[in-house]
Amino acid sequence: MSDQARVLKFQIFRYNPLKKGDKPRMVTYEVTEAPGMTIFIALNEIRETQDPSLQFDFVCRAGICGSCAMVINGQPDLACRTLTANFADGEIKLLPLPGFELIGDLSVNTGKFMRAMSERVESWIHDQHADDVNYDKLEERMDPDVADEIYELERCVECGACVSACATKRMRPDFLSAVGFMRLARFALDPRDKRTDDEFYEIMGNDDGVFGCMTLLGCEDYCPKDLPHQTQIAYLRRKMALIR
Amino acid sequence: MKVIYTDSLVIGGGLAGLRVAIASMQRGYDTIVLSLIPAKRSHSAAAQGGMQASLGACIKGDGDDEDVHFGDTVKGSDWGCDQDVARMFVNTAPKAIRQLAAWGVPWSRVRGGDREVIINGEKVTITEKHEAHGLITARDFGGTKKWRTCFTSDGTGHTMLYAMDNKAIQLGIPVHERKEALALIHEDGVCYGAIVRDLITGELAAYVAKATTIATGGYGRLYSVTTNAVISEGIGTAIALETGVATLGNMEAVQFHPTAIVPVGILTTEGCRGDGGLLLDKDGYRFMPDYEPEKKELASRDVVSRRMTEHMRKGKGVPSPYGDHLWLDITLLGRKHIEKNLREVKEICEYFLGIDPVKEYIPVRPTQHYSMGGVRTNATGESPTLKGLFSAGEAACWDMHGFNRLGGNSVAETVVAGMIVGEFVADYCGANPLNVSTATIAHFLKKEEKKITDLLVRDFGENPFALKAEMQQIMMDKVGIFRNGPDLEKAVEELTVLNQRARHIALRNRISSSNPELVEAIRVPKMIKLAQCVAYGAMLRTESRGAHAREDFPERNDRDWLRRTLAAWPDDSTDLPDITYEDLDVMKMEMPPGSRGYGVDNIILHPDSEKRMAEIEEITKANSAAGRFELQQLLNPTPIPEKFKGKNERIGRGYK
Numbered sequence: 001m002s003d004q005a006r007v008l009k010f011q012i013f014r015y016n017p018l019k020k021g022d023k024p025r026m027v028t029y030e031v032t033e034a035p036g037m038t039i040f041i042a043l044n045e046i047r048e049t050q051d052p053s054l055q056f057d058f059v060c061r062a063g064i065c066g067s068c069a070m071v072i073n074g075q076p077d078l079a080c081r082t083l084t085a086n087f088a089d090g091e092i093k094l095l096p097l098p099g100f101e102l103i104g105d106l107s108v109n110t111g112k113f114m115r116a117m118s119e120r121v122e123s124w125i126h127d128q129h130a131d132d133v134n135y136d137k138l139e140e141r142m143d144p145d146v147a148d149e150i151y152e153l154e155r156c157v158e159c160g161a162c163v164s165a166c167a168t169k170r171m172r173p174d175f176l177s178a179v180g181f182m183r184l185a186r187f188a189l190d191p192r193d194k195r196t197d198d199e200f201y202e203i204m205g206n207d208d209g210v211f212g213c214m215t216l217l218g219c220e221d222y223c224p225k226d227l228p229h230q231t232q233i234a235y236l237r238r239k240m241a242l243i244r
Numbered sequence: 245m246k247v248i249y250t251d252s253l254v255i256g257g258g259l260a261g262l263r264v265a266i267a268s269m270q271r272g273y274d275t276i277v278l279s280l281i282p283a284k285r286s287h288s289a290a291a292q293g294g295m296q297a298s299l300g301a302c303i304k305g306d307g308d309d310e311d312v313h314f315g316d317t318v319k320g321s322d323w324g325c326d327q328d329v330a331r332m333f334v335n336t337a338p339k340a341i342r343q344l345a346a347w348g349v350p351w352s353r354v355r356g357g358d359r360e361v362i363i364n365g366e367k368v369t370i371t372e373k374h375e376a377h378g379l380i381t382a383r384d385f386g387g388t389k390k391w392r393t394c395f396t397s398d399g400t401g402h403t404m405l406y407a408m409d410n411k412a413i414q415l416g417i418p419v420h421e422r423k424e425a426l427a428l429i430h431e432d433g434v435c436y437g438a439i440v441r442d443l444i445t446g447e448l449a450a451y452v453a454k455a456t457t458i459a460t461g462g463y464g465r466l467y468s469v470t471t472n473a474v475i476s477e478g479i480g481t482a483i484a485l486e487t488g489v490a491t492l493g494n495m496e497a498v499q500f501h502p503t504a505i506v507p508v509g510i511l512t513t514e515g516c517r518g519d520g521g522l523l524l525d526k527d528g529y530r531f532m533p534d535y536e537p538e539k540k541e542l543a544s545r546d547v548v549s550r551r552m553t554e555h556m557r558k559g560k561g562v563p564s565p566y567g568d569h570l571w572l573d574i575t576l577l578g579r580k581h582i583e584k585n586l587r588e589v590k591e592i593c594e595y596f597l598g599i600d601p602v603k604e605y606i607p608v609r610p611t612q613h614y615s616m617g618g619v620r621t622n623a624t625g626e627s628p629t630l631k632g633l634f635s636a637g638e639a640a641c642w643d644m645h646g647f648n649r650l651g652g653n654s655v656a657e658t659v660v661a662g663m664i665v666g667e668f669v670a671d672y673c674g675a676n677p678l679n680v681s682t683a684t685i686a687h688f689l690k691k692e693e694k695k696i697t698d699l700l701v702r703d704f705g706e707n708p709f710a711l712k713a714e715m716q717q718i719m720m721d722k723v724g725i726f727r728n729g730p731d732l733e734k735a736v737e738e739l740t741v742l743n744q745r746a747r748h749i750a751l752r753n754r755i756s757s758s759n760p761e762l763v764e765a766i767r768v769p770k771m772i773k774l775a776q777c778v779a780y781g782a783m784l785r786t787e788s789r790g791a792h793a794r795e796d797f798p799e800r801n802d803r804d805w806l807r808r809t810l811a812a813w814p815d816d817s818t819d820l821p822d823i824t825y826e827d828l829d830v831m832k833m834e835m836p837p838g839s840r841g842y843g844v845d846n847i848i849l850h851p852d853s854e855k856r857m858a859e860i861e862e863i864t865k866a867n868s869a870a871g872r873f874e875l876q877q878l879l880n881p882t883p884i885p886e887k888f889k890g891k892n893e894r895i896g897r898g899y900k
């Protein structure tokens with residue numbers, strides 16, 4: 001901790017589409033850095049003391065819920081767990097995550113996108129008998145390693161960083177994107193999901209699905225949960241290619 | 245006037261709300277869920293540690309069952325809980341976890357054979373039964389006799405919430421996101437839905453429903469440092485209070501978690517200590533065994549938090565620019581274990597503290613964590629005073645936690661309450677026609693419209709952000725882990741002043757659509773009222789029970805205080821709630837009040853305790869042939885819905 005606190009310079013994208021006459025612009029705010037300061041803390045300070053209209057989304061502020069992805073000095077990341085100390089020159093430029101509907105300033109509607117994604121990939125266990133299970137009985141056994149592997153793919157927090165970093169998505173608005181592939185890979189691995197490969201093919205066996213991926217792997221580079229996009233997309237692609 | 249009709253309106257898209265919604269949808273009732281944020285981002289996702297259910301599959305859970313879980317829960321609550329509810333809960337928890345397994349949660353599983361674990365600071369080899377291989381396993385948590393806390397690596401809440409929301413999506417349940425319920429619609433003691441603001445457009449709408457369920461989570465943000473999400477502001481609880489008809493229960497029962505990181509208050513899970521982590525002081529000395537020789541680091545949360553505070557008061561804390569703290573040492577668990585089962589903790593340490601917990605100690609301090617209090621309901625989840633209003637999850641005082649909840653019992657409660665209360669919500673939808681006048685709907689809508697217009701036209705007044713910060717500081721300084729009369733009186737006085745000032749908030753940003761300052765201005769007066777319920781309730785309760793620790797009244801006083809605090813706010817122009825009490829009936833208890841087994845017993849007994857003890861002995865003797873189920877039925881018959889009455893199977897034990 002140094003004695004003289006730095007003055008950080010935040011350049012923040014401002015635009016409220018619901019305010020008549022408002023135009024997109026960058027606005028600069030200065031904040032005195034405190035030890036351990038995160039972008040979450042800094043943005044709240046700006047809102048509370050400088051501009052109460054500033055919009056952004058945080059929920060857990062602990063890197064767990066996926067609410068706060070934004071473009072930080074050119075790279076999508078979770079703002080709540082980004083320390084201001086990481087930026088040597090004290091200049092931090094913040095933009096909303098591209099590829100999503102803008103609500104205002106740094107707030108985008110990832111929720112709407114993710115619900116549509118879940119509906120499209122039918123993000124649930126497909127088992128006709130799931131609701132007839134007698135829950136008094138011992139649960140269905142599962143190999144401990146399989147359980148762990150499923151969890152590895154289920155760690156996605158729907159933050160949208162992969163979607164915003166995807167070149168294919170920019171060209172194909174309906175491209176399912178990495179977050180959707182991760183979800184499909186998760187269910188394809190799960191022995192409780194009785195879907196056949198053919199059924200999975202119906203969902204992703206096209207150019208808006210896994211065949212459209214140009215493997216530029218922006219997704220893997222920016223995923224804050226380090227999900228294995230490359231191997232899983234390649235796996236899904238091989239699996240699907242074998243079908244038809 | 246925008247009006248949306250449904251049968252079952254559920255306010256809150258966390259684990260509890262979604263589970264209630266699933267129940268009413270599956271019973272064929274039209275259902276809508278409201279949430280401030282996308283459902284999967286609800287605070288339930290942050291639970292890392294686990295969910296308690298007495299499956300008894302792992303070897304250290306051998307011999308566990310509903311009765312042992314019941315005993316732990318009642319003791320944990322310091323006898324403040326409703327034992328009927330605790331009973332319903334422990335009997336249903338195994339079913340809840342198995343249902344979630346079928347819905348997709350990848351629970352960590354038992355691996356038959358030897359494995360190395362850390363117990364009491366030592367490496368020990370335990371041997372899991374081969375016949376249990378592949379069943380759901382469990383870890384140790386504070387205040388439990390058995391290893392009962394089931395988990396998914398380090399992401400229990402996340403996987404539970406994802407499975408639950410996925411199920412809701414499968415059923416086509418609409419979740420109206422970025423909507424905030426601002427007031428309940430009610431008439432003649434019956435609730436008919438809520439007035440709701442769209443957080444993007446600012447539009448107000450009336451959601452009119454037969455049954456309304458509040459599942460809005462806790463009120464941790466009444467405190468300036470808390471492990472809770474920034475949206476855990478208790479607004480759902482507050483709108484129940486503002487009806488003037490519904491009551492809140494035990495608002496002064498606020499839990500502090502022993503291990504949140506300093507200074508930001510982000511939680512490191514109890515799993516750290518459950519898996520063998522230790523607490524150390526500034527000399528690197530393990531101090532908990534001195535205070536609690538038996539349970540040590542794994543005593544109940546309220547106990548550990550107080551011991552830590554005591555130890556720091558003795559000058560044993562580690563000084564830092566943010567005040568004293570202690571160390572949590574998980575280095576002894578080893579890299580492999582930490583990277584798999586405590587990875588979230590590792591990430592938090594790396595990102596927020598810049599340390600590697602595999603090699604370094606974690607700076608921790610007790611921090612506000614859980615709200616035992618909330619919307620008072622009876623065992624069916626319905627408000628005893630406002631018909632058609634239900635509540636479940638952390639928002640409710642259903643009352644299975646009393647004055648202290650056990651780790652892992654909360655996510656378990658959300659799901660179990662969701663199942664049970666969900667059935668009663670559906671019953672209610674079936675039995676009651678929607679019978680509310682348009683005039684009433686319009687009245688409530690206009691009232692909220694006017695409040696917002698007043699805020700938007702006022703030129704000068706109070707800053708909502710500043711009011712909130714003042715309130716949070718008062719709660720922190722004067723209504724914390726240890727409490728005393730003079731501080732609490734001061735807190736009540738100061739909150740009274742804040743409550744008056746909160747009537748004159750003015751905005752700098754005067755637009756009605758998406759506007760964070762307006763959101764704050766709407767919420768802060770509600771939060772101040774809740775804070776007052778906590779502070780005033782704490783001031784009046786002149787005893788120590790569970791998490792409510794009075795320095796000036798250190799004894800647990802069953803004689804005078806075996807009762808639940810009820811807060812109501814019938815007159816909006818006053819600055820204090822009406823406080824009344826509801827006695828707990830010792831003569832109906834399956835487990836009459838006794839010692840929790842921590843420190844020196846300091847209890848003023850209830851006159852009925854011994855009487856009931858003798859009665860139970862008699863019943864037990866007279867029915868010596870009865871099995872544990874019949875005996876339990878004799879001692880404490882509970883209203884479990886038919887669906888959930890079955891006995892639970894366990895490995896090596898069957899349905900016994």
Ligand SMILES: Cc1cc2nc3c(=O)[nH]c(=O)nc-3n(C[C@H](O)[C@H](O)[C@H](O)COP(=O)(O)OP(=O)(O)OC[C@H]3O[C@@H](n4cnc5c(N)ncnc54)[C@H](O)[C@@H]3O)c2cc1C
Nearest residue numbers: 256257258259260280288293294425461637638652654655
């Ligand atoms: C860091 C942390 C770790 C935890 N770990 C564990 C653990 O390991 N084990 C355990 O048992 N418990 C744990 N808990 C406690 C447990 O996670 C919570 O008590 C539980 O998840 C609460 O669930 P809920 O469904 O009641 O509410 P929440 O999940 O908090 O959901 C509240 C919902 O209400 C909505 N809402 C709120 N207000 C409004 C409004 N006015 N209008 C509309 N919608 C509204 C929100 O959008 C949200 O969807 C932990 C808690 C924390 C803080």
Ligand code: SF4
Nearest residue numbers: 156157159160162223
């Ligand atoms: S896959 Fe990674 S980057 Fe994409 S939404 Fe999930 S967590 Fe975010």
Ligand code: FES
Nearest residue numbers: 059061065066080
């Ligand atoms: S606020 Fe939850 S991940 Fe950033």
